[in-house]
Amino acid sequence: MLIDTHAHLNDEQFIEDQEAVIERAQAAGLQYIINVGFNHETIPTTLELAERYDFIYAAVGWHPQDAKDMNPEDLQWIEELTHHPKVVAIGEIGLDYYWDTSPREVQQEVFRQQIRLARKVKMPIIIHNRDAHEDLLTILREEHAEEVGGIMHCFSGSWELAQECLNLNFYLSFGGPVTFKNAKRPKEVATQVPLDRLLIETDCPYLTPTPFRGKRNESAYVQYVAEAIAELRQLPVEELGQITSENAKRLLGLP
Numbered sequence: 267m268l269i270d271t272h273a274h275l276n277d278e279q280f281i282e283d284q285e286a287v288i289e290r291a292q293a294a295g296l297q298y299i300i301n302v303g304f305n306h307e308t309i310p311t312t313l314e315l316a317e318r319y320d321f322i323y324a325a326v327g328w329h330p331q332d333a334k335d336m337n338p339e340d341l342q343w344i345e346e347l348t349h350h351p352k353v354v355a356i357g358e359i360g361l362d363y364y365w366d367t368s369p370r371e372v373q374q375e376v377f378r379q380q381i382r383l384a385r386k387v388k389m390p391i392i393i394h395n396r397d398a399h400e401d402l403l404t405i406l407r408e409e410h411a412e413e414v415g416g417i418m419h420c421f422s423g424s425w426e427l428a429q430e431c432l433n434l435n436f437y438l439s440f441g442g443p444v445t446f447k448n449a450k451r452p453k454e455v456a457t458q459v460p461l462d463r464l465l466i467e468t469d470c471p472y473l474t475p476t477p478f479r480g481k482r483n484e485s486a487y488v489q490y491v492a493e494a495i496a497e498l499r500q501l502p503v504e505e506l507g508q509i510t511s512e513n514a515k516r517l518l519g520l521p
């Protein structure tokens with residue numbers, strides 16, 4: 267039984283066959299999927315999915331790329347949604363200095379506001395970090411994110427950064443890149459992270475694992491991520507699946 271801790275099944279790439287994709291995930295033995303809504307458009311459709319399917323839960327938050335669109339009312343909206351029975355985390359939130367689609371000061375402020383909200387409602391956060399390691403750590407520390415902890419989504423940093431995140435009570439989640447032949451760093455970190463802080467995800471429709479790299483990703487493919495890490499850790503894949511699922515349930519309070 268596996269848990270995909272990060273999916274975007276409401277993405278437009280799934281418009282044609284969303285139901286079939288979700289059925290395949292169930293057939294593949296996924297116990298839960300956390301679908302992530304991160305702006306005006308994707309938060310409502312994420313909640314719809316979580317309300318329609320027992321095994322789909324939701325994370326809601328404001329993505330750094332959309333930070334410039336977040337109004338004070340939206341922060342209030344997210345706070346209200348944290349009381350929704352299927353919402354288990356605030357995310358994805360963080361910093362994206364690669365695309366830079368929102369000014370960095372705006373990204374930082376929106377990130378800080380949501381960490382404060384998470385502490386207020388005592389809910390873990392899901393972090394998106396692209397090319398912003400230093401500022402990310404500074405803000406996590408200054409805002410005392412360790413009080414709630416959460417998930418470093420699709421972790422791709424160094425072992426040094428991983429240790430900083432572990433010290434701040436974060437779990438590291440790995441996706442498709444850990445299956446890529448040349449992905450030395452994710453493989454190294456996935457081999458070293460303490461087993462009780464390890465999670466798996468797809469980030470579908472993006473970051474498709476080998477052997478489907480280049481095609482659309484879907485939640486059922488989280489099994490390839492599990493297999494790759496099980497091989498690195500020299501564990502039976504069933505055991506790796508059980509450990510990562512227990513971690514996700516503990517962190518997110520899943521039944």
Ligand code: NI
Pocket residue numbers: 272274302358469
């Ligand atoms: Ni995502």
